[in-house]
Amino acid sequence: MSAQPNTASAKEVLIDVDGVWRYYGDDCAVRDISFQVQRGEVLGFLGPNGAGKTTTMQILTGVLAASRGRVSVAGHDIVDQARRARTHIGYLPEQPPLYPELSVDEYLRYAGKLRGLKGTALAAALADSKTRCGLDDVGRRLIRNLSKGYQQRVGIAQAIIHSPAVVILDEPTVGLDPIQIREIRDLIRELGRDHSVILSTHILPEVQTICDRVLIVNQGELVLDRRLADLDSGESASIIVGLRNAPDLSVLQQLHQIKRISSLAGDRYRIEHDGTPDFAQQFAQFAVDRKWGLFELMTESDSLEAIFIRLTGSDQTTVVNDQAA
Numbered sequence: 181m182s183a184q185p186n187t188a189s190a191k192e193v194l195i196d197v198d199g200v201w202r203y204y205g206d207d208c209a210v211r212d213i214s215f216q217v218q219r220g221e222v223l224g225f226l227g228p229n230g231a232g233k234t235t236t237m238q239i240l241t242g243v244l245a246a247s248r249g250r251v252s253v254a255g256h257d258i259v260d261q262a263r264r265a266r267t268h269i270g271y272l273p274e275q276p277p278l279y280p281e282l283s284v285d286e287y288l289r290y291a292g293k294l295r296g297l298k299g300t301a302l303a304a305a306l307a308d309s310k311t312r313c314g315l316d317d318v319g320r321r322l323i324r325n326l327s328k329g330y331q332q333r334v335g336i337a338q339a340i341i342h343s344p345a346v347v348i349l350d351e352p353t354v355g356l357d358p359i360q361i362r363e364i365r366d367l368i369r370e371l372g373r374d375h376s377v378i379l380s381t382h383i384l385p386e387v388q389t390i391c392d393r394v395l396i397v398n399q400g401e402l403v404l405d406r407r408l409a410d411l412d413s414g415e416s417a418s419i420i421v422g423l424r425n426a427p428d429l430s431v432l433q434q435l436h437q438i439k440r441i442s443s444l445a446g447d448r449y450r451i452e453h454d455g456t457p458d459f460a461q462q463f464a465q466f467a468v469d470r471k472w473g474l475f476e477l478m479t480e481s482d483s484l485e486a487i488f489i490r491l492t493g494s495d496q497t498t499v500v501n502d503q504a505a
């Protein structure tokens with residue numbers, strides 16, 4: 181199964197993921213994933229539990245090796261030029277790498293030194309990351325005594341202390357209360373102004389409120405790559421049809437707007453298309469002309485939730501036309 185292609189743009193590509201696979205033993209956790217992230221984008225990386233999000237994030241950051249495929253960050257290969265590539269990445273793992281017995285200042289100074297900062301540059305970076313993450317008043321507090329929300333801010337501060345081009349956040353709001361969630365989301369949006377952000381999550385509203393673009397992974401595969409603005413346009417990109425005398429599905433390739441067809445119960449089919457405004461009308465004409473026994477046709481709402489459920493639910497999908505865009 182392949183994702184729909186992202187809209188081309190002349191912007192600078194900061195992360196280039198090209199045909200990445202990852203096996204754990206014989207189990208395939210990530211399967212031929214490719215995408216790019218541009219400067220200034222906030223990208224939501226969405227998928228159900230076990231979809232392969234964390235594995236992908238770890239490959240992007242060089243923590244885990246891909247079994248196959250390549251990743252480059254700001255033009256540097258994450259394996260062959262690991263040091264240079266990593267200077268452009270800030271990473272907040274699912275379990276923030278905090279030292280509870282250190283104060284916020286001590287910890288962030290340590291994180292800055294690990295990133296090669298020293299002297300006045302370190303002091304300036306420390307002050308800047310604290311201010312950006314709302315930590316000015318807690319520099320001397322022990323991390324262990326901070327609330328979970330503040331600990332998460334510290335985790336984000338260590339991820340941005342070296343002003344990386346790309347910030348990767350893995351499930352940054354898990355375990356936070358609603359107020360803390362709102363604060364961390366505001367902070368992430370703020371980060372998106374100066375950095376490219378990849379936000380891994382399984383929380384749909386998080387993507388809707390923060391991100392410019394969403395990728396959906398399911399069972400290790402990338403099944404959607406789309407701008408949020410395109411989702412919000414209200415234009416449905418799929419229809420459900422009932423066909424009593426359906427042809428072989430490959431026959432439908434004659435309609436080049438069709439991207440994918442899934443078989444549903446009761447002679448029904450979900451047809452995803454490229455958003456052509458009068459697609460439903462065209463399809464109805466096509467089906468009637470060919471006497472396919474059209475008994476039902478309805479357009480589907482194209483909300484992120486509907487798409488997520490469709491793409492990550494029980495999968496009987498047949499890809500009919502990969503190239504259609």
Ligand SMILES: Nc1ncnc2c1ncn2[C@@H]1O[C@H](COP(=O)(O)OP(=O)(O)OP(=O)(O)O)[C@@H](O)[C@H]1O
Pocket residue numbers: 204207209227228229230231232233234235236382
């Ligand atoms: N170290 C490991 N050894 C073996 N299998 C693993 C390992 N890490 C992850 N997996 C498996 O790989 C698949 C993808 O896991 P991953 O943690 O990347 O998914 P995820 O989308 O981040 O899930 P979650 O939202 O639950 O964190 C799962 O089936 C998981 O069980």
